[in-house]
Amino acid sequence: MRAAAGPCDGRTTRSAGLTPPVTEDPGVPLRTAHRTCPICDAVCGLRIELDAGERVIGVRGDTEDPFSRGYVCPKGASLGRIDEDPDRLRVPMIRTGDRWHEATWDEAFDAVEKGLTGVIEEHGRQAVAAYFGNPTFHTMGGIFYRGPLSQSLGTTNLYSAGTIDQMPKHVACGLMFGNAMAIPVPDLDRTDFLLVIGANPAESHGSLCAAPDFPGRLKALRARGGRLVVLDPRRTRTADLADEHLFVRPGTDALLLFALVHTLLAEDLVTLRVDTEGLDRLAAHAAPFSPAAVSKMCGVPAATIVRLARELASAPTAAVYTRVGTSTAEFGTLTQYLVDVLNVLTGNLDRPGGVMFTRPATLEVPWGPRPFVSGRWHSRVRGLPEALGELPVATLADEIETPGEGRVRALISVAGNLVLSAPNGPRLGRALPDLDFMVCVDPYLNETTRYADVILPPPRMMQMPHYDLLLLTVTVRNYTRFSPPVLPLEPGQLSEAEIMARLCLIATGRGAAADPALVDEAVLGELLGAGVQIPGSPFEGMTVPGARSLLEGDSGPELMLDAMLRLGPYGLSLAELRKHPHGIDLGPLEPRLAEVLGTESGLVHLAPAELGEEIDRLRGRLEAPVPRMLLIGRRQLRSNNSWLHNVPTLVGGSNRCTLHVHPDDVDRLGLDGHARVTSATGDLVVPVEPNDRIMPGVVSLPHGWGHAGSSQRTAARQPGVNANALTDDSVVDPLSGNAVFNGTPVSLAPAPAPIDDPAADPALPPLPRR
Ligand SMILES: Nc1nc2c(c(=O)[nH]1)N[C@H]1C(S)=C(S)[C@@H](COP(=O)(O)OP(=O)(O)OC[C@H]3O[C@@H](n4cnc5c(=O)[nH]c(N)nc54)[C@H](O)[C@@H]3O)O[C@H]1N2
Ligand SMILES: Nc1nc2c(c(=O)[nH]1)N[C@H]1C(S)=C(S)[C@@H](COP(=O)(O)OP(=O)(O)OC[C@H]3O[C@@H](n4cnc5c(=O)[nH]c(N)nc54)[C@H](O)[C@@H]3O)O[C@H]1N2
Numbered sequence: 001m002r003a004a005a006g007p008c009d010g011r012t013t014r015s016a017g018l019t020p021p022v023t024e025d026p027g028v029p030l031r032t033a034h035r036t037c038p039i040c041d042a043v044c045g046l047r048i049e050l051d052a053g054e055r056v057i058g059v060r061g062d063t064e065d066p067f068s069r070g071y072v073c074p075k076g077a078s079l080g081r082i083d084e085d086p087d088r089l090r091v092p093m094i095r096t097g098d099r100w101h102e103a104t105w106d107e108a109f110d111a112v113e114k115g116l117t118g119v120i121e122e123h124g125r126q127a128v129a130a131y132f133g134n135p136t137f138h139t140m141g142g143i144f145y146r147g148p149l150s151q152s153l154g155t156t157n158l159y160s161a162g163t164i165d166q167m168p169k170h171v172a173c174g175l176m177f178g179n180a181m182a183i184p185v186p187d188l189d190r191t192d193f194l195l196v197i198g199a200n201p202a203e204s205h206g207s208l209c210a211a212p213d214f215p216g217r218l219k220a221l222r223a224r225g226g227r228l229v230v231l232d233p234r235r236t237r238t239a240d241l242a243d244e245h246l247f248v249r250p251g252t253d254a255l256l257l258f259a260l261v262h263t264l265l266a267e268d269l270v271t272l273r274v275d276t277e278g279l280d281r282l283a284a285h286a287a288p289f290s291p292a293a294v295s296k297m298c299g300v301p302a303a304t305i306v307r308l309a310r311e312l313a314s315a316p317t318a319a320v321y322t323r324v325g326t327s328t329a330e331f332g333t334l335t336q337y338l339v340d341v342l343n344v345l346t347g348n349l350d351r352p353g354g355v356m357f358t359r360p361a362t363l364e365v366p367w368g369p370r371p372f373v374s375g376r377w378h379s380r381v382r383g384l385p386e387a388l389g390e391l392p393v394a395t396l397a398d399e400i401e402t403p404g405e406g407r408v409r410a411l412i413s414v415a416g417n418l419v420l421s422a423p424n425g426p427r428l429g430r431a432l433p434d435l436d437f438m439v440c441v442d443p444y445l446n447e448t449t450r451y452a453d454v455i456l457p458p459p460r461m462m463q464m465p466h467y468d469l470l471l472l473t474v475t476v477r478n479y480t481r482f483s484p485p486v487l488p489l490e491p492g493q494l495s496e497a498e499i500m501a502r503l504c505l506i507a508t509g510r511g512a513a514a515d516p517a518l519v520d521e522a523v524l525g526e527l528l529g530a531g532v533q534i535p536g537s538p539f540e541g542m543t544v545p546g547a548r549s550l551l552e553g554d555s556g557p558e559l560m561l562d563a564m565l566r567l568g569p570y571g572l573s574l575a576e577l578r579k580h581p582h583g584i585d586l587g588p589l590e591p592r593l594a595e596v597l598g599t600e601s602g603l604v605h606l607a608p609a610e611l612g613e614e615i616d617r618l619r620g621r622l623e624a625p626v627p628r629m630l631l632i633g634r635r636q637l638r639s640n641n642s643w644l645h646n647v648p649t650l651v652g653g654s655n656r657c658t659l660h661v662h663p664d665d666v667d668r669l670g671l672d673g674h675a676r677v678t679s680a681t682g683d684l685v686v687p688v689e690p691n692d693r694i695m696p697g698v699v700s701l702p703h704g705w706g707h708a709g710s711s712q713r714t715a716a717r718q719p720g721v722n723a724n725a726l727t728d729d730s731v732v733d734p735l736s737g738n739a740v741f742n743g744t745p746v747s748l749a750p751a752p753a754p755i756d757d758p759a760a761d762p763a764l765p766p767l768p769r770r
């Protein structure tokens, strides 16, 4: 169902400088500040107006930002309200039994030190697990200290939102390019043909393809005569912008993509422009997956698949792009791999108009081994493989619940809401109270942090410096921007960097009272130790202290950033970035495959041996019965995973937790009002929204809801239900260990509306007592 147009429907508010501030408060602006929006991957520049009381009274797009050029979405426009949310925690919280009380930082860190060292002394370091949630990609405290904290803990029980999101992409790129961080980005502004599979950038604003005003860029693609095709089990807002939308059955994209590869090979439509190996083996793999063989399972006519392959091959330039829809589905790694196989076979890898590798302003630090390997160790209970040093979130509950040597007894959760965001989240909600100790770095008391013993709140966004270390490695143009804090810390308040550094000090046994600068200097020492050896680097041949004396920055992460900028390919520095508060355009993407390739052969691998078993498993699907009813997710424009439902300007309207069901299925199943949805892991009663924009045989429920009884008061008024009560943590993508959210088999039956009883919600067992 389409939402009505209005101030919050995400229409472009680009019109240079004329956009009225969306924040409705009257007030007299006294000063203007500029910063990058930290909410999603689009890295929009914002212009923030503050009144005499330093209150944010207006947020607009920054028209002088060369990348976002004034674009802002409803979330960015609400940044002031998000930032000033009265339900945010401002001081540390300690829980005793089922009571929370405010604490000083010293008390809080003492409690953390006691809790963590107690577990380490009794059970060893492996008994401590850490989870880094999605916002750790969006804060300097998160991105610069994830590594140091993980190292300090000395455990392999490390988890992140990566394995409920993009890990299949890393593994696929690792296997093809030898480098898990070599992620090809569509050349969005120049391509002639964009095939979008399982992504909805008109509402998500794009991911692993940072592009402010993604919808505007899609419109521009068509305006210049390009073609946009979308493959999605829902007719999304992105599909509305496209020339063509095709329904595809959830979880079957690998079949469809193999059929496209099959057709390119069968019709001799392959154009190789990069050096590859494995084309013959790829051809053998693709042989059984003819368009006719996959058509019924995918729900796409064979003739359409053939036409699509021809269109891709004959377009002057083309880019195939996929994201969460296929990454968090069965065969996630295989699907991510096949997307880039198509980009290679159509001659579009590493050329303008195709897909290329961003050249970020900062030194590219290897993430994971090069050449890539995974499975260097395995999880204790299910034997799932490590990837990029992480174990799958889908097995964290097993590791907490299952007795034996190495059982997880303590958890550090930074910027994560596992109970709502992990597969079978309610199971984690039952497991977390069994831990001996749990600490969260989080601004909210929410569905997950309520199980912590200590909550350490980071400052408000406006008080943090900002640099998108990771997102700026996947921009559709080379671009950089640093934002200093808009507001200072209050006396006694701790930066997120300092909170993380103090956790590192506790983890290494130096104690919470030690100087956090020790952690910063250790990280800088390591960075510069490598930097002085890089030929041609500005630090080449210097001593580490010599190089260190050149760095400038107001905090540890700023010094680290300065080092990485100086060691980066453009010879920038933090001082230079400060001179450009609106950011610096570093030009269009350019071919650079040779620089990022990490394979020993120096070739792109078209048929990595590691994929063999998955391809065999996929072949089995050709004969399998077509599933009856499958559940998928749905991202909502004015939401962001689980944590923006407390902002009054962002709730209501189309932002509701309803089940989209095709009208034919509504009739067939006799649904009226509510339905009971049952999966292998759980069941939920949800309001049904008949919707002809979803494929028959598929239903969609957004994730991140389930706030009944929450201390986030606005969220609690429209709580919704936890979609991850239905997703199955026993099913993963075997190669990456990634969770499978999309394509969950479910059954539906009519049900009466639930009685308003928060205790009956599976997401909310009573507060734990230890
Ligand atoms: N407004 C908003 N923006 C966000 C977020 C948010 O919660 N709200 N979250 C942010 C985060 S963390 C991320 S990772 C990005 C994600 O960005 P996207 O990947 O663009 O995310 P989605 O909007 O979930 O799009 C996935 C699409 O895949 C479709 N789909 C589901 N299953 C399948 C399948 O099996 N096959 C195919 N072909 N399609 C399928 C869904 O219908 C959906 O339209 O968005 C970010 N931006
Ligand atoms: N069914 C289903 N489940 C999904 C998905 C799906 O499509 N379908 N998508 C998955 C994806 S792509 C992702 S990325 C995950 C997200 O999963 P998570 O990253 O675990 O969870 P979020 O809901 O993003 O919760 C973010 C937490 O960070 C806190 N936070 C916000 N700002 C800050 C900050 O500045 N500092 C700190 N320290 N904390 C902060 C919030 O209060 C919140 O508790 O969910 C996944 N779960």
Ligand code: SF4
Pocket (backbone or CB within 6 Å): 037, 038, 039, 040, 041, 042, 043, 044, 071, 072, 073, 074, 075, 076, 077, 205, 212, 213
């Ligand atoms: S699109 Fe993303 S980065 Fe841009 S304003 Fe909206 S939430 Fe912020």
Ligand SMILES: [Mo]
Pocket (backbone or CB within 6 Å): 134, 161, 165
């Ligand atoms: Mo994500």
